[in-house]
Amino acid sequence: MNKKIIHLLILAFFFAACSNTKYLHGEEKLYTGAHIKIEKDKSLSSYEKKSIKEEMSALLLPKPNASFLGLRIKLFIYNKTQTAKTKGIKHWLNKKFGEPPVLLSSVDIHKNTEILQNRLQNESYFNANVLGDTIQKKKTGSAIYTIQTGDSYIIDSVIFPKPGNDSILTAIAKASRRTLLKKGNKYNLDIIKNERIRIDSRLKNKGFYYFSPDDILMRVDSTKGNHQVDIYVTLKNTTPEKATKIYRINNIYVYPHYSLRDTSKNLQDAKFYKWYYVVDSSQTIRPIAFENTVQLRPDEVYSRVKHNNSLNRFINLGPYKFVKNTFQEVNKDSAKLDAYYFLTPYKTKSLQLDVLGRTTSANYAGSQININWNNRNAFKGAEALSVTLFGSTDVQFGGQNNGYNVYQAGIQTSISWPRFISPFNFKADNAYIPHTNLTLGYSFNKRIKLYTLNSFTGSFGYQWRENPERTHELNLLNITYVDAANISQLYKDSIASSQNPTLAHVIDKQFTFGPSYSYTVTNTAKNYKRNTYYFNGKVDLSANIYGIASGANIEKGKIKTLFGQPFDQFVKLQTEYRYYHKIGPKSSVAGRIFLGAGLPYGNSNVLPYSDQFFIGGSNSLRGFRARALGPGIYYAGDPNVNGNFYPDESGDVKMEANLEYRPHLFSIVHGALFADAGNIWLYHSNANQPGAEFTNHFISQLAADMGAGLRIDATVLILRIDLGIPIRKPWLPEGQRWVFNQIDFGSSQWRKNNLILNIAIGYPF
Numbered sequence: 001m002n003k004k005i006i007h008l009l010i011l012a013f014f015f016a017a018c019s020n021t022k023y024l025h026g027e028e029k030l031y032t033g034a035h036i037k038i039e040k041d042k043s044l045s046s047y048e049k050k051s052i053k054e055e056m057s058a059l060l061l062p063k064p065n066a067s068f069l070g071l072r073i074k075l076f077i078y079n080k081t082q083t084a085k086t087k088g089i090k091h092w093l094n095k096k097f098g099e100p101p102v103l104l105s106s107v108d109i110h111k112n113t114e115i116l117q118n119r120l121q122n123e124s125y126f127n128a129n130v131l132g133d134t135i136q137k138k139k140t141g142s143a144i145y146t147i148q149t150g151d152s153y154i155i156d157s158v159i160f161p162k163p164g165n166d167s168i169l170t171a172i173a174k175a176s177r178r179t180l181l182k183k184g185n186k187y188n189l190d191i192i193k194n195e196r197i198r199i200d201s202r203l204k205n206k207g208f209y210y211f212s213p214d215d216i217l218m219r220v221d222s223t224k225g226n227h228q229v230d231i232y233v234t235l236k237n238t239t240p241e242k243a244t245k246i247y248r249i250n251n252i253y254v255y256p257h258y259s260l261r262d263t264s265k266n267l268q269d270a271k272f273y274k275w276y277y278v279v280d281s282s283q284t285i286r287p288i289a290f291e292n293t294v295q296l297r298p299d300e301v302y303s304r305v306k307h308n309n310s311l312n313r314f315i316n317l318g319p320y321k322f323v324k325n326t327f328q329e330v331n332k333d334s335a336k337l338d339a340y341y342f343l344t345p346y347k348t349k350s351l352q353l354d355v356l357g358r359t360t361s362a363n364y365a366g367s368q369i370n371i372n373w374n375n376r377n378a379f380k381g382a383e384a385l386s387v388t389l390f391g392s393t394d395v396q397f398g399g400q401n402n403g404y405n406v407y408q409a410g411i412q413t414s415i416s417w418p419r420f421i422s423p424f425n426f427k428a429d430n431a432y433i434p435h436t437n438l439t440l441g442y443s444f445n446k447r448i449k450l451y452t453l454n455s456f457t458g459s460f461g462y463q464w465r466e467n468p469e470r471t472h473e474l475n476l477l478n479i480t481y482v483d484a485a486n487i488s489q490l491y492k493d494s495i496a497s498s499q500n501p502t503l504a505h506v507i508d509k510q511f512t513f514g515p516s517y518s519y520t521v522t523n524t525a526k527n528y529k530r531n532t533y534y535f536n537g538k539v540d541l542s543a544n545i546y547g548i549a550s551g552a553n554i555e556k557g558k559i560k561t562l563f564g565q566p567f568d569q570f571v572k573l574q575t576e577y578r579y580y581h582k583i584g585p586k587s588s589v590a591g592r593i594f595l596g597a598g599l600p601y602g603n604s605n606v607l608p609y610s611d612q613f614f615i616g617g618s619n620s621l622r623g624f625r626a627r628a629l630g631p632g633i634y635y636a637g638d639p640n641v642n643g644n645f646y647p648d649e650s651g652d653v654k655m656e657a658n659l660e661y662r663p664h665l666f667s668i669v670h671g672a673l674f675a676d677a678g679n680i681w682l683y684h685s686n687a688n689q690p691g692a693e694f695t696n697h698f699i700s701q702l703a704a705d706m707g708a709g710l711r712i713d714a715t716v717l718i719l720r721i722d723l724g725i726p727i728r729k730p731w732l733p734e735g736q737r738w739v740f741n742q743i744d745f746g747s748s749q750w751r752k753n754n755l756i757l758n759i760a761i762g763y764p765f
Helices: 002-017 046-059 073-080 089-096 109-122 167-178 189-204 304-316 489-498 501-506 544-550 748-754
Strands: 030-038 129-136 140-148 154-159 216-221 228-235 248-255 270-273 276-279 320-329 336-345 349-359 364-375 384-396 406-417 435-447 451-467 470-485 510-522 531-542 570-582 588-600 653-662 664-666 669-681 703-713 718-728 756-761
Touching: 030 046, 046 109, 046 140, 073 089, 109 129, 109 140, 167 189, 167 228, 189 216, 189 228, 189 304, 304 320, 304 336, 489 501, 669 718, 703 756
Parallel strands: 030 140, 154 228, 248 276, 248 336
Antiparallel strands: 129 140, 216 228, 270 276, 320 336, 349 364, 364 384, 384 406, 406 435, 435 451, 451 470, 470 510, 510 531, 531 570, 570 588, 588 653, 653 669, 664 669, 669 703, 703 718, 718 756
């Protein structure tokens, strides 16, 4: 009966959504969109026709009412919630989710036709012709635009000025080496405009401070026939004299405590430091703080690149929320500029309270409170000092872990210097400030009825950006020390009864120390690109030199210590690659591959638990609960066997691949269809975990899942809901691991054991 009611409601909604036109008045017609028709032209390829249609469609206004599967849901809401009241739920729904009808009478066919024709002519189709018309039905209407492109005009030659005694013409001539205007390309007005901007940018870097793109004349000759054009690049006769001069830097002044009330430059208070002056009578910051920000130098030729790099570094220095920059001529005849940087600071100290909520695929619901204290200028050198106190709780209501709640508390401190602190001289002159980072932390992790872990961490290293796409992070030293306490008899009995070494490994003492290096390259910030990617590679080392020097060899019983504590020795490598492909304005396909391997040796035969790999959960294999899969074909079995809770399965090797289709559904709602595959393994075999070792049969031991989800993109955050099911279970006998034939949505027991709901913030990758 319930199913029938649901079906009837859905059917009623569909009929109601289709009846939007009954709300129209008189001769009003609902605008349903436009169609672009390109008349047959052998000179146009199918790809060119498709591109023209997409581009022209994007120019047309107005846009019809948004629809999903042919249903104008927002218009339906608008129609159903119209009210004369200015308050109440109907008014709120009308204004928040409704969309008024777009009428055919609001479409300006003539104006749209002119826009399309103008754009085509700007893109080499000089003889283009566009005709617009409407198609009207009873209560709806659409527009149709018929395009005759004509032949496109091709660039035959680009002529720049010849180098000579004139510095400005010589500079323009040298700019021809990387011109955007290429012989054989189609004429395009946008590219011509970009070429003027490119030339201007190059001249700015050569000292022509007052030059402007408008000073460049692009003369196009289309009279030579055969649909070809010559483009002549030259200087306008009206170019001001100042624009043709090369300017040099005179003095540089930095004002670290500027406000809008300041009207005087107070040069009498300027103090010289190395190559710049600091005007700071209150001594709010030491002059050394700007050593990595002021890229310009006295007597150097003005450079737009160094100018922009300096501004970017001032903004990213940390203590300042606004940066104002001006240049002033010293006098009319000197061709020299004084540079002024006016910095408006943030409040130096701040206190922030964060309250977070979360869920996990293991049915835990949790919350966390963070108290953050920050000082943006701790030692008057733009050092960022932060102290974070945190506490959290994760509780499971029902399920196999009911009653084994997790509580955490701790403190994390960090200090970041906006420069390299090193005996070596590292030079970084791009737009990004290098940082030296020091972190110290302690956390207390208590799992009710089971155990308590005390964890101490520390690191010291450097972080710098090579360019907008490449980032490096080198930690000279990472230290981790984890010690278990208050281990319950229940947990000890579970270890003994289950014979699962993972349970024992969780509470093993861990002591690691060594360097790490991470390299990241990505172009995902370039939203205009159809294809983007993200790559990260990382290497972690622990006790390598000390372990080798001390002769550590656990296999021969030679377990060495440092400060009285056995240490972990390993090499760990991991790499991750993500690829994003746009298949529409708001839809895309995303893929990820993750490979990781750790080699324990010398003083260790397994990676420490905190450095091992895990799999499953909301950001991994979404058809399996977090940390409940693997290693290899090993299966922990029924949770009752190991004390009524799942162990956190871990491994030394990890392989994972994910593929996700992300269609835009409507408004802020996006969908997802996904498939995941992967597993973890141990590097060395373990008698208590048969099948966990990594071998050449790893392909047959991969787990796989599939599922669907929704993403609510509210700009400030993305709420993600994924429902996954396993389709390959590696612990089953060979030949039975694919479980498509077991899928039974009608079975409550199957749903309980196989439907995994993941609720998270942000995309999984």
